[in-house]
Amino acid sequence: MTTPIPPRPFTAKLAEKQILNDKFQLLRFEVVAPHDFAFVAGQYLLLNVPGTPQKKSYSIASSPSVGHGFDLLIDITPQGLGTKYLSTLNDGEAISGLAPLGQFIISNSNEQALVFIATGSGVAPIKSMLDELLIYSNDARPMILYWGLRYPQDQFWYDEFAQLAEQHPNFVFHPVLSKPTADWTLCRGHVTDCLTVHALPNEAGYYLCGSQAMIIETVDLLQRAYSS
Numbered sequence: 001m002t003t004p005i006p007p008r009p010f011t012a013k014l015a016e017k018q019i020l021n022d023k024f025q026l027l028r029f030e031v032v033a034p035h036d037f038a039f040v041a042g043q044y045l046l047l048n049v050p051g052t053p054q055k056k057s058y059s060i061a062s063s064p065s066v067g068h069g070f071d072l073l074i075d076i077t078p079q080g081l082g083t084k085y086l087s088t089l090n091d092g093e094a095i096s097g098l099a100p101l102g103q104f105i106i107s108n109s110n111e112q113a114l115v116f117i118a119t120g121s122g123v124a125p126i127k128s129m130l131d132e133l134l135i136y137s138n139d140a141r142p143m144i145l146y147w148g149l150r151y152p153q154d155q156f157w158y159d160e161f162a163q164l165a166e167q168h169p170n171f172v173f174h175p176v177l178s179k180p181t182a183d184w185t186l187c188r189g190h191v192t193d194c195l196t197v198h199a200l201p202n203e204a205g206y207y208l209c210g211s212q213a214m215i216i217e218t219v220d221l222l223q224r225a226y227s228s
């Protein structure tokens, strides 16, 4: 087992904000302290919301091998304290919080294939894992990502994942839209409508992140598939 990294207070400055579409923003931060900010791909941070006692959780969307900084992928639709704060943050402004947290990380067991299943901003920790595995660790195991969004206008990062698949033939990307236009030729419906498990080794590891409904449906499907 990897030794867990103890959570510590951190501060970071907003270095870049990318408005991906009306729903999603990518915020790129430069760490100010601690100088040895570290995390494992898949972990999250607890963000202080200034002027309130509230703390909000956000997954780190970039690989830990990217030194001195990290990305957050934000679904800005809720517009509660956390998303209002982050979506109005300006370049150079500082955030603070506690990191790293969470046990949603790649297990060190003998998983022969890795299947990632996400909806919406649930792809954030999975992006961190895939970048780390494919780009920085040259992991050659078969990997599949099923990523569900609702509308065509919600789409982003399709080029990044397509490029990753082109450069790493062991990685396959399946975008899924639940409310596509008629000309959408790829997976439609729920991610579970597109998931094929029978071709995978029994020792595949499944990593799920997203809506509660997706997690319940997927766990149910996997339990039925592997018990038959």
Ligand SMILES: Cc1cc2nc3c(=O)[nH]c(=O)nc-3n(C[C@H](O)[C@H](O)[C@H](O)COP(=O)(O)OP(=O)(O)OC[C@H]3O[C@@H](n4cnc5c(N)ncnc54)[C@H](O)[C@@H]3O)c2cc1C
Binding pocket: 044, 056, 057, 058, 059, 060, 072, 073, 074, 075, 076, 077, 078, 079, 080, 081, 082, 083, 084, 102, 121, 124, 125
């Ligand atoms: C471990 C962990 C990691 C997380 N990582 C991320 C991440 O990487 N990116 C990210 O964007 N979020 C992430 N979240 C969710 C995040 O912590 C907040 O819950 C979210 O940003 C809403 O916070 P808020 O303060 O803006 O709204 P809140 O005050 O919490 O909610 C405002 C209103 O919006 C509703 N609401 C909440 N979520 C949604 C939604 N997705 N769509 C529509 N309405 C909603 C609530 O029910 C409420 O009525 C994560 C949560 C956890 C537990």
